[in-house]
Amino acid sequence: xxxxxxxxxxxxxxxxxxxxxSRGDVVWCADDLSTSGPxxxxxxxxxxxxxxxxxDISECLPVPGPVDAVAHLASPxxxxxxxxxxxxxxxxxxxxxxxxLRLADRxxxxxxxxxxxxxxxxxxxxxxxxxxxxxxNPIGPRSVYDEAxxxxxxxxxxxxxxxxxxxxxxxxxxxxxxRMRPHDGRVVSSFIRQALRDETLTVxxxxxxxxxxxYVDDLVRGLLAMLDADEPGPxxxxxxxxxTVDELAHxxxxxxxxxxxxxxxxxxxxDPTRRCPVVERARARLGWSPEVTLREGLGHTVEWxxxxxxxxxxxxxx
Ligand code: UDP
Numbered sequence: 310x311x312x313x314x315x316x317x318x319x320x321x322x323x324x325x326x327x328x329x330x331s332r333g334d335v336v337w338c339a340d341d342l343s344t345s346g347p348x349x350x351x352x353x354x355x356x357x358x359x360x361x362x363x364x365d366i367s368e369c370l371p372v373p374g375p376v377d378a379v380a381h382l383a384s385p386x387x388x389x390x391x392x393x394x395x396x397x398x399x400x401x402x403x404x405x406x407x408x409x410l411r412l413a414d415r416x417x418x419x420x421x422x423x424x425x426x427x428x429x430x431x432x433x434x435x436x437x438x439x440x441x442x443x444x445x446n447p448i449g450p451r452s453v454y455d456e457a458x459x460x461x462x463x464x465x466x467x468x469x470x471x472x473x474x475x476x477x478x479x480x481x482x483x484x485x486x487x488r489m490r491p492h493d494g495r496v497v498s499s500f501i502r503q504a505l506r507d508e509t510l511t512v513x514x515x516x517x518x519x520x521x522x523x524y525v526d527d528l529v530r531g532l533l534a535m536l537d538a539d540e541p542g543p544x545x546x547x548x549x550x551x552x553t554v555d556e557l558a559h560x561x562x563x564x565x566x567x568x569x570x571x572x573x574x575x576x577x578x579x580d581p582t583r584r585c586p587v588v589e590r591a592r593a594r595l596g597w598s599p600e601v602t603l604r605e606g607l608g609h610t611v612e613w614x615x616x617x618x619x620x621x622x623x624x625x626x627x
Contacts, residue, residue: 311335312536313376313418315366315409316383318342320488321423321481323349324529325380330359332533337373340383341365343397344390349488367397367405370412378536379413381406382423384458388451388577389494395453402457406464414474421535422465424543426482426584427455436551436585439480439543449579462543469541477535482547482586486525486606487613491621497522497607500558501614504565514576516555519583523548524606527599534595547586548599557603564607 312329316322317338322345329336330353338350339362353359364370366383384401385391391398406422413420429437430445445455468474485497492502500510523546531546552560558571591597 310377311337311375312378312380313337313339313373313412314380314382315339315405316381316423318345318347318349318361319382319386320345320349320486320490321484321525321528321532322382323488324486324525325382325532326350326353326359328529328533330356334358336360337362337376339364339366339370343394344385344387345490365405366408367400370408376412376416376418378419378421379409380421380423380532380536381409383409385454386425387493387495391454392450398453399457402454402461403464406461410464410468410474410476414468414472417475419475419477419536420465420468421477421479421532422461423532424462424478424480425454425458426480426545426547426586427451428459428462428480429584430455431579431581432584435583436549436587437545438587439545439590446579451579475539477538477540478542478544479532479535479546480543480586481528482523482545482584483520484523484525484528484547486610488525489610491614491617496520496554496557497610500561501565501611504561504567504569505611505614507567507569509570509572510558510561511574512554512558512571513574513580514554515573516558516571517553518576518580519551519553519585520557521548521551521585522557522603522606523599524601524609527601531591531595531597534597538595540594544591544595545586545588546591546597547588548603549586549588550603551583551585552603560603560607564604565611
């Protein structure tokens with residue numbers, strides 16, 4: 310297959326590019342490098358089946374030759390990133406998604422949208438099945454991401470219904486693993502970075518809010534299954550092992566062996582209280598379920614963080 314991966318230099322995107330290349334596909338990776346660096350792709354640049362296109366899918370992207378599939382991942386995805394780039398985030402979800410859909414449609418390619426558990430907002434139904442319509446504040450600071458992804462889902466379904474485009478939507482829950490940026494401000498990367506420097510771990514709020522953390526290798530298997538299926542979705546991809554943020558902090562302290570404690574900081578506005586996917590649809594329709602335990606995945610992630618130069622792990626904002 311010839312696959313275009315938008316956002317292919319990012320955390321998830323680069324792992325997806327790796328998986329596609331290792332199964333023999335030809336990959337065009339498009340990224341504007343606004344929230345990622347080329348470092349994630351350095352090992353692929355000499356591969357004749359790998360092509361990197363630097364550009365913003367929301368503007369004009371140099372279009373490669375024919376493609377069989379488009380995986381549309383391009384968007385800022387961590388809260389500090391989308392808070393600092395609100396207009397860029399809305400453009401990625403709207404114009405970026407439309408451009409990617411048009412490209413897929415023109416080539417008769419399969420299109421997979423990387424949507425998000427954020428479409429459920431601060432959920433009223435728990436755990437979250439795909440038929441939950443969500444509970445999103447449309448004007449809060451998170452709305453630039455949540456509503457952009459909700460619009461992207463609507464656009465994807467409109468292309469499917471009116472143009473007959475072969476589309477699929479996955480809703481990705483919190484994912485972690487090697488290549489997370491140490492300063493992306495997400496909880497797993499922040500806790501590991503802090504623990505490895507024996508700093509106190511910054512728990513926002515009282516730490517009772519929950520998330521469900523999926524290891525990146527599991528997530529990428531799910532993305533590949535969706536690319537290969539003709540399933541429209543939406544399909545949740547995530548690990549239903551739900552944890553409080555406090556539990557995560559203590560697990561990171563244990564796995565890293567740090568003597569650090571925790572300190573509490575204010576809870577961000579509209580921070581969802583709980584989040585856990587129902588993954589029965591992914592099991593039934595894609596034959597997918599997560600396999601890596603949180604402890605095991607954190608172990609791999611900590612090992613990778615230890616390989617980073619000390620200055621990359623050093624304290625900085627975020
Ligand atoms: N969080 C935290 N300390 C941090 C960063 C995040 O306690 O240093 C909390 C955050 O408030 C949220 C959870 O951890 O409740 C997950 O945050 P993250 O930004 O990783 O993802 P999202 O909110 O998008 O699920």
